[in-house]
Amino acid sequence: MKILVINGPNINMLGIREPGIYGSETYASLVNLISDYCKGEGIEVDFFQSNHEGAIVDRIQKAYGVFDGIVINPAAYTHTSVAILDALKAVSIPAVEVHISAVNEREDFRQISYAGKACVKTYMGLGFNGYIEAVKFLESYLAKKK
Numbered sequence: 001m002k003i004l005v006i007n008g009p010n011i012n013m014l015g016i017r018e019p020g021i022y023g024s025e026t027y028a029s030l031v032n033l034i035s036d037y038c039k040g041e042g043i044e045v046d047f048f049q050s051n052h053e054g055a056i057v058d059r060i061q062k063a064y065g066v067f068d069g070i071v072i073n074p075a076a077y078t079h080t081s082v083a084i085l086d087a088l089k090a091v092s093i094p095a096v097e098v099h100i101s102a103v104n105e106r107e108d109f110r111q112i113s114y115a116g117k118a119c120v121k122t123y124m125g126l127g128f129n130g131y132i133e134a135v136k137f138l139e140s141y142l143a144k145k146k
């Protein structure tokens, strides 16, 4: 099993950005957490973070035929990007949406998720643990698909 973890804009600022919402741990510690879990499970994992919508679209396209699953936190692009939605649909790789914060309890403009429409599952408000839950979900989802 080979998975790609994609994070959108400002996720590289974890630890600095709004710690009351996103916590005080850094992006590097998020990568370590997921890497450690995947190592224990024998899952191959790659990471990609970008502040640019087109770069995220390019990375999703390049994943075609390479990865079995995608974990994606499109961050602010969640609420605006039809291009990321279309890219996920184009490659049809099972994808799980993650949000560190409880977006459902936040501002009205965060209540729409375009990318989520192409995802088989969403986790929100679980902090970094949402990414681990997403990987666990993909493990059982992909095992059932075989």
Ligand code: DQA
Binding pocket: 009, 010, 011, 073, 074, 075, 076, 077, 078, 098, 099, 100, 101, 102, 103, 110
């Ligand atoms: C986020 C929620 C988004 O609304 C926000 O723009 C982010 C992070 C989250 O992980 O909680 O940048 O995706």
